[in-house]
Amino acid sequence: MxxxxxxxxxxxxxxxxxxxxxxxxxxxxxxxxxxxxxxxxxxxxxxxxxxxxxxxxxxxxxNPRQAIIDDSTVAAPRGNDGHYHLTLDINGAAIDFVVDTGASQVVLSQQDAARIGIDPASLNFSGMANTANGVVRTAPVMLERVVLGGITDRNIPAVVNGGAMDASLLGMTYLGLYDRIEIADGQLVLSR
Known part of the structure; x- marks a missing residue:
């Protein structure tokens, strides 16, 4: 003492x-x-x-939170809703994502797109996506800087959803950059 x-x-x-x-x-x-x-x-x-x-x-x-294990590994506990959630720094703004291995792309809600400096009104919603809620229009965008823990990626392709979304989805265009994705004991671990 x-x-x-x-x-x-x-x-x-x-x-x-x-x-x-x-x-x-x-x-x-x-x-x-x-x-x-x-x-x-x-x-x-x-x-x-x-x-x-x-x-x-x-x-x-x-309210479980993600943890940075080291410069190349991040862990996230399963949320109360049964999904895994990660918060990534996109172009300097913290964006909450639902991890979705069934989504082929990173899908931003229009609100999250606006938070990272993309004006949804100026986008060309020329793409189409089949979702659980039906077909929606999408607009392709490029995420200049994406940071998760000690990992920084540049120029990640994504789309902005033309419909209403509760949360942005972290799909395979980003998850595919990891060497290992493991789900065990109620925890998602991403490693490079």
Missing amino acids: STDQIMQLTYLVLLAAAIGGAAIVAGRGNMGKMAQQAAIWVLIFVGIIGAYGLWEDISNDV
Whole structure:
């Protein structure tokens, strides 16, 4: 323990003694009720300390996140919706993707395209794609800079979906750049 930590602990002990002493003096006529209230406050205090100490574990269970294992490997836990999600830096903007090995291309929603500097109104939606929701129009684009963890790629072909999408899809034009794609124990691991 450092000197600062010892001083902080001493301060907290003295503060607790002062508050406890004041409570005893104020409640000396009804000690049973005072003991009950003190026990409740102790339990609340212990609960807060426990929640604070476990907060990282709780938040990872509720909202799992991707992890960079090293410069060439990224892992993502399965999300609560059963899908794998990755956040990539596209042209300087963080874009959330659903990993979709069934998608042949990287497919951007119009909102995500606008976030990376592409004006959907200026695109030529000349392509067609068969989706679970039917046939949609697509516009080809080139992603200048794509970063995932320590991996940077340039000039990745993609399309902007002409229809409504909940999330952008990370398809095989990007996933195919990896040497290994592994799904095991509820985790997706991409390695180069």
